[in-house]
Amino acid sequence: xxxxxxxxxxxxxxxxxxxxxxxxxxxxxxxxxxxxxxxxxxxxxxxxxxxxxxxxxxxxxxxxxxxxxxxxxxxxxxxxxxxxxxxxxxxxxxxxxxxxxxxxxxxxxxxxxxxxxxxxxxxxxxxxxxxxxxxxxxxxxxxxxxxxxxxxxxxxxxxxxxxxxxxxxxxxxxxxxxxxxxxxxxxxxxxxxxxxxxxxxxxxxxxxxxxxxxxxxxxxxxxxxxxxxxxxxxxxxxxxxxxxxxxxxxxxxxxxxxxxxxxxxxxxxxxxxxxxxxxxxxxxxxxxxxxxxxxxxxxxxxxxxxxxxxxxxxxxxxxxxxxxxxxxxxxxxxxxxxxxxxxxxxxxxxxxxxxxxxxxxxxxxxxxxxxxxxxxxx
Numbered sequence: 001x002x003x004x005x006x007x008x009x010x011x012x013x014x015x016x017x018x019x020x021x022x023x024x025x026x027x028x029x030x031x032x033x034x035x036x037x038x039x040x041x042x043x044x045x046x047x048x049x050x051x052x053x054x055x056x057x058x059x060x061x062x063x064x065x066x067x068x069x070x071x072x073x074x075x076x077x078x079x080x081x082x083x084x085x086x087x088x089x090x091x092x093x094x095x096x097x098x099x100x101x102x103x104x105x106x107x108x109x110x111x112x113x114x115x116x117x118x119x120x121x122x123x124x125x126x127x128x129x130x131x132x133x134x135x136x137x138x139x140x141x142x143x144x145x146x147x148x149x150x151x152x153x154x155x156x157x158x159x160x161x162x163x164x165x166x167x168x169x170x171x172x173x174x175x176x177x178x179x180x181x182x183x184x185x186x187x188x189x190x191x192x193x194x195x196x197x198x199x200x201x202x203x204x205x206x207x208x209x210x211x212x213x214x215x216x217x218x219x220x221x222x223x224x225x226x227x228x229x230x231x232x233x234x235x236x237x238x239x240x241x242x243x244x245x246x247x248x249x250x251x252x253x254x255x256x257x258x259x260x261x262x263x264x265x266x267x268x269x270x271x272x273x274x275x276x277x278x279x280x281x282x283x284x285x286x287x288x289x290x291x292x293x294x295x296x297x298x299x300x301x302x303x304x305x306x307x308x309x310x311x312x313x314x315x316x317x318x319x320x321x322x323x324x325x326x327x328x329x330x331x332x333x334x335x336x337x338x339x340x341x342x343x344x345x346x347x348x349x350x351x352x353x354x355x356x357x358x359x360x361x362x363x364x365x366x367x368x369x370x371x372x373x374x375x376x377x378x
Contacts, residue, residue: 002168004143008160009136016069016133017152017160023070025110027055028078032104035082045090048083052076071119071131078113112153120150128162137162144168156238175303181265183357185316185349186289193349195357197262203251205244206286213240252292256299266300267360268293269316269352270309310359316352320344 008014031051038046055075058064067075085102092099121129126139130152144166151163183195191202216237223230259266271289293307300307310316318330325341335348 001148002166004141004164004166006137006139006162006164008162009138010159011135013133013135014160017130017135018154018158020070020074020131021110021113021152021154022107023067024074024078024113025105025107027067027070027075028082028110029104029107031055031079031082032102035086035102045086048079051079051083055079069131070113071115073116073118074113077116111155112151114149114151116149122147155242157235157242175305176261177264177304178262180263181267181357181361182263183267183353183355183360185352185356186269186271186287187349188283188287190349191287193353195350195353200255202287203247204286205247205251206282209240209244213237216240248288249291249295252288252295253299256292256296259296260300260303260305263305265306265308265361265364266296267308267310267356267364269314269356270312272312306364308360308364310356310363314355314359316355316359317348319351319355320346321351321354321358 008017034051034054035046038044052075055067056072059067082102089099089101115130119131122143123129123134126137127134128137128150129135130150143164146167147164148167149163149165151165153161153163155161182197185193187193190199192200194200216233220230220233220237223233297307299305315326315328318327319325320327320339320342322344323339323342325339327337327339330337330348336345337348338345
């Protein structure tokens with residue numbers, strides 16, 4: 001599966017799509033409320049098909065007639081996502097993993113709706129018909145015919161995008177294989193420390209934008225909330241954040257292609273990013289390791305390369321690469337340490353990268369599942 005992303009033209013007709021997204025948010029909140037009430041009364045989960053029948057009946061009532069503006073398959077997708085989220089939540093409870101159940105969402109922050117076989121039609125050129133209205137989009141490349149779903153999504157600036165999920169075979173036979181592999185240690189001062197080659201520094205785009213963002217946020221705070229000036233100032237803040245996201249994502253794709261061109265097998269630690277963010281906050285968010293790993297996994301899959309994670313509890317920094325001695329007293333401030341067993345002086349991050357490479361290569365099995373191609377929109 002692969003996802004193609006295209007931006008819609010700015011048009012007055014786009015208000016219909018924004019309205020459909022808002023209504024989808026209302027339906028989401030209504031469904032969550034029904035789930036909670038049903039569980040409170042019966043102690044059981046609400047069946048997805050019963051919920052779908054109930055929503056179909058509500059659409060026929062005058063009070064909920066505006067729900068008909070949203071395709072029936074979009075409503076089915078909402079109920080399916082809620083059902084999946086609740087199953088994950090209750091499954092995690094059994095496994096004693098702390099997660100939150102699906103909750104209410106602010107309608108203006110609700111971002112998308114999804115259609116499957118009905119409710120849309122691709123027309124000639126760069127046009128698509130959604131719920132009877134024709135829209136134009138920037139068609140930068142051809143779209144395969146085997147389309148599974150179409151998602152309409154908006155960002156914080158009010159721009160609308162189309163996401164086509166297609167069934168597509170990726171030809172990996174022509175990809176150049178190098179026979180090389182490497183381990184990578186993720187850090188705060190250095191984005192990636194490879195077991196071979198130079199350090200990879202992070203551009204830290206959010207930190208770069210902090211001065212500009214501070215001025216924009218101060219300007220926003222001075223405005224009367226929901227006034228015309230406030231809306232313009234809010235757009236300026238949102239545009240700065242969007243620029244940071246776009247620049248970072250572009251750099252991630254370029255880095256992912258660079259690494260997969262050099263190495264066939266790439267080994268990383270499975271880190272607890274939520275725990276790291278609780279300790280170091282904004283810096284970890286700016287590094288955005290989870291997003292990078294998703295993009296790297298996608299790029300590696302298209303090239304027939306492998307991204308493999310080792311156990312997060314393996315003491316890669318504390319284990320001497322030369323003799324295997326574990327320096328249990330190593331603290332986060334020590335960037336170098338001397339092995340008490342063999343006397344070798346270790347750079348903390350390089351030693352970790354070498355250990356990650358060795359452990360990853362020893363635990364990698366043929367046929368390991370690679371990340372899904374639907375993880376990233378291209």
